[in-house]
Amino acid sequence: MIELAVVAAAFMAAAGIYGLLSRRNLAFVVLSLELIFNAGILLLVLLLPSATNQADTVSAALLLLAVGAAEVAFGFALAVVLARKYRTSDILVLTQLEGKVER
Amino acid sequence: MSASLAAILILVLPLLVFLLRVAVPFARRQVPVLASSVSVINLVLSAYILYEVIVGGAVLSGFTWLEFGKYRLNAGIFLDKLSASMLLVVWLVAAAVKFYSFGYMYGDRRFEDYYALLSLFAFSMSGLVISLSLIQVFIFWELVGVCSFLLIGFWFDRNAASRASIKAFIVTRLGDVAFFVGLLVLLLSFDTLDITALGHSFGLYLPEASLAALLIFIGAVGKSAQFPLHVWLPDAMEGPTPVSALIHAATMVAAGVYLIARVQFLFVDTSVRGIVLAIGIVTALVASIIAVFQRDIKRVLAFSTISQLGYMMAALGAGAFAYGIYHLYTHAFFKALLFLAAGNVFHAVHSLDITDAGGLIKKLKWTATLFLIGALNLAGFPLTGGFFSKESVLYGVKESGFLWAYYLLIAGVFLTSFYIFKVFFRVFLGAPGKNFEEAHESPSVMIVPMVVLALFSFGTIFLAFAHPLNEAARVHFSFNEAIPSLAASLVGILFAYVTYGLRKFEFEAFAAHAIYEFFYNRLYIDEFYEVVFLGGYRLLAKAAGWIDRYIIDGAVNGVAHVSIFLGQMVKRIESGLVQLYLFYTLVFVFLLALWLYWLGGRF
Numbered sequence: 001m002i003e004l005a006v007v008a009a010a011f012m013a014a015a016g017i018y019g020l021l022s023r024r025n026l027a028f029v030v031l032s033l034e035l036i037f038n039a040g041i042l043l044l045v046l047l048l049p050s051a052t053n054q055a056d057t058v059s060a061a062l063l064l065l066a067v068g069a070a071e072v073a074f075g076f077a078l079a080v081v082l083a084r085k086y087r088t089s090d091i092l093v094l095t096q097l098e099g100k101v102e103r
Numbered sequence: 104m105s106a107s108l109a110a111i112l113i114l115v116l117p118l119l120v121f122l123l124r125v126a127v128p129f130a131r132r133q134v135p136v137l138a139s140s141v142s143v144i145n146l147v148l149s150a151y152i153l154y155e156v157i158v159g160g161a162v163l164s165g166f167t168w169l170e171f172g173k174y175r176l177n178a179g180i181f182l183d184k185l186s187a188s189m190l191l192v193v194w195l196v197a198a199a200v201k202f203y204s205f206g207y208m209y210g211d212r213r214f215e216d217y218y219a220l221l222s223l224f225a226f227s228m229s230g231l232v233i234s235l236s237l238i239q240v241f242i243f244w245e246l247v248g249v250c251s252f253l254l255i256g257f258w259f260d261r262n263a264a265s266r267a268s269i270k271a272f273i274v275t276r277l278g279d280v281a282f283f284v285g286l287l288v289l290l291l292s293f294d295t296l297d298i299t300a301l302g303h304s305f306g307l308y309l310p311e312a313s314l315a316a317l318l319i320f321i322g323a324v325g326k327s328a329q330f331p332l333h334v335w336l337p338d339a340m341e342g343p344t345p346v347s348a349l350i351h352a353a354t355m356v357a358a359g360v361y362l363i364a365r366v367q368f369l370f371v372d373t374s375v376r377g378i379v380l381a382i383g384i385v386t387a388l389v390a391s392i393i394a395v396f397q398r399d400i401k402r403v404l405a406f407s408t409i410s411q412l413g414y415m416m417a418a419l420g421a422g423a424f425a426y427g428i429y430h431l432y433t434h435a436f437f438k439a440l441l442f443l444a445a446g447n448v449f450h451a452v453h454s455l456d457i458t459d460a461g462g463l464i465k466k467l468k469w470t471a472t473l474f475l476i477g478a479l480n481l482a483g484f485p486l487t488g489g490f491f492s493k494e495s496v497l498y499g500v501k502e503s504g505f506l507w508a509y510y511l512l513i514a515g516v517f518l519t520s521f522y523i524f525k526v527f528f529r530v531f532l533g534a535p536g537k538n539f540e541e542a543h544e545s546p547s548v549m550i551v552p553m554v555v556l557a558l559f560s561f562g563t564i565f566l567a568f569a570h571p572l573n574e575a576a577r578v579h580f581s582f583n584e585a586i587p588s589l590a591a592s593l594v595g596i597l598f599a600y601v602t603y604g605l606r607k608f609e610f611e612a613f614a615a616h617a618i619y620e621f622f623y624n625r626l627y628i629d630e631f632y633e634v635v636f637l638g639g640y641r642l643l644a645k646a647a648g649w650i651d652r653y654i655i656d657g658a659v660n661g662v663a664h665v666s667i668f669l670g671q672m673v674k675r676i677e678s679g680l681v682q683l684y685l686f687y688t689l690v691f692v693f694l695l696a697l698w699l700y701w702l703g704g705r706f
Contacts, residue, residue: 017689020682020685021682021686022682091682092680
């Protein structure tokens with residue numbers, strides 16, 4: 001049973017990575033990041049209890065969920081601000097941090 | 104005052120004059136006068152040393168200068184009859200030249216520098232003469248070379264002078280390398296470089312000693328302008344004439360002869376002596392033949408000097424060391440005299456070409472007389488110093504058994520008297536030449552030193568009967584022995600009188616002829632060296648330049664080009680797309696995982 005859950009976590013991470021690499025919309029990129037993050041938490045919850053105290057595992061997982069929520073809140077807020085300011089969410093257009101490099 | 108103290112004073116005083124010019128700016132005006140007074144003081148001191156040495160025997164004093172391994176190099180003063188008499192000759196000529204230069208060089212832009220350099224030269228030459236060990240001789244040997252370089256190029260703004268000074272420096276350096284190697288051979292095989300210690304060491308018959316003798320002789324060939332390395336001396340005439348008289352006639356060029364006489368104990372092997380003799384004969388003959396065809400008075404005298412040094416070398420090669428040195432002394436006086444007379448001619452008519460001059464005896468009575476005295480000495484006319492010394496040399500060569508050498512030298516005597524009297528008759532007799540009207544006799548400051556030199560050239564007759572070098576060296580010949588060379592000399596003078604005195608047959612009429620050109624251009628030896636050695640050197644330089652430009656630079660530039668190319672390639676990866684970077688990361692993490700897995704499988 002636990003193997004099925006690990007495979008599910010792997011699928012989640014793979015889907016997240018695929019989204020992260022292929023999506024051009026910033027909102028979906030943040031979404032993909034969150035997917036990878038949650039796959040990690042899922043693995044933590046599934047695999048750690050066999051090694052350590054269950055209460056510790058649960059509290060660590062709750063902490064990570066809180067961090068993930070905060071991160072998502074920041075990510076979406078940024079995406080919304082950028083979309084409002086530049087009227088686009090396309091990360092190939094939002095390249096101001098890249099600097100002026102000659103190609 | 105002891106003799107060694109006097110010798111130290113002789114060294115220190117001229118050096119102080121030189122340092123005064125170098126280090127004390129406001130003392131500039133005093134340098135010429137000081138240099139001349141020092142030369143008079145040193146003349147007296149060296150006469151005193153000679154007296155002390157003759158009365159009290161040789162003086163040796165020194166200290167250990169360097170010690171390494173089992174070797175010990177000493178420095179100090181070695182005064183025997185040879186070095187003390189040579190010292191006197193050096194200072195006699197130096198004093199005469201310094202006084203003469205007051206007239207000749209007066210008004211020159213670097214008048215004071217000239218005297219400073221003359222003082223440095225006189226210091227170096229005295230050091231060379233009285234050195235205790237051969238390493239010391241070598242140091243002073245190089246110093247006189249530097250002085251010669253500086254004085255030949257004294258008017259360095261003239262291209263010919265600067266080229267001549269460089270040529271002299273480089274050509275003599277060829278011999279100096281051999282000299283230095285010879286010193287190393289001596290040091291390795293005899294553990295010492297002291298002249299006296301070497302003279303008393305065992306094994307002087309060994310091949311090492313002969314090898315060292317040969318190498319030292321090559322050094323002397325460079326310095327004394329003997330045959331293959333003689334090319335620098337004619338060009339050295341670009342320097343001021345008094346310099347030619349002092350350095351390139353009387354003292355420095357004779358240093359090679361002096362050195363051979365100094366280390367004569369090394370020349371026990373007859374084959375080495377044979378080489379010295381052969382080089383001397385070839386030089387004496389070739390140089391006198393070339394001298395016959397020269398037009399410039401100073402060039403005639405330069406080739407004459409080379410030729411006379413050849414006579415000295417021949418005497419040394421024949422084993423007649425004292426005779427060779429005797430000829431060195433007389434030659435120093437009369438050749439310096441001839442050079443100074445040539446300087447007077449230049450002073451008067453501003454040309455040294457003999458075809459420009461003529462009839463100058465009417466204007467330059469003193470100069471003509473003094474030139475005649477020098478010429479008679481050079482030609483070996485009876486009752487001159489030159490007669491006795493030349494007969495001694497010829498006698499020494501004849502006694503050694505090399506009859507062919509003796510006859511070749513007799514032929515040289517004919518050529519010698521011909522070329523010098525050719526100059527005398529052409530310049531001083533006959534119809535007036537160029538600039539004749541403005542010509543005037545030189546001031547007495549120039550004439551008096553020449554008179555002194557002329558007197559000393561007669562004074563050397565005394566040496567024929569009481570030779571200071573050793574008892575056995577007294578002149579043995581009878582006048583019957585002297586008949587062949589005397590005849591050759593008189594025929595030469597007569598021939599010169601007919602051809603040039605009476606203007607019957609002047610060689611210069613054939614100036615365009617190929618044979619005349621061949622001899623006038625010094626057998627094209629300089630051109631031969633130019634093509635073979637300088638050309639070869641340039642070829643080598645070109646090859647080295649090609650290697651530098653295309654192989655070494657090519658490698659360096661190649662590295663740069665490859666880096667730039669690789670940079671251009673790698674640059675494309677850095678597209679600025681974060682997603683692409685992430686993809687690369689992922690690929691490498693995947694590869695890393697595979698690698699770790701593969702590692703894990705291994706264990």
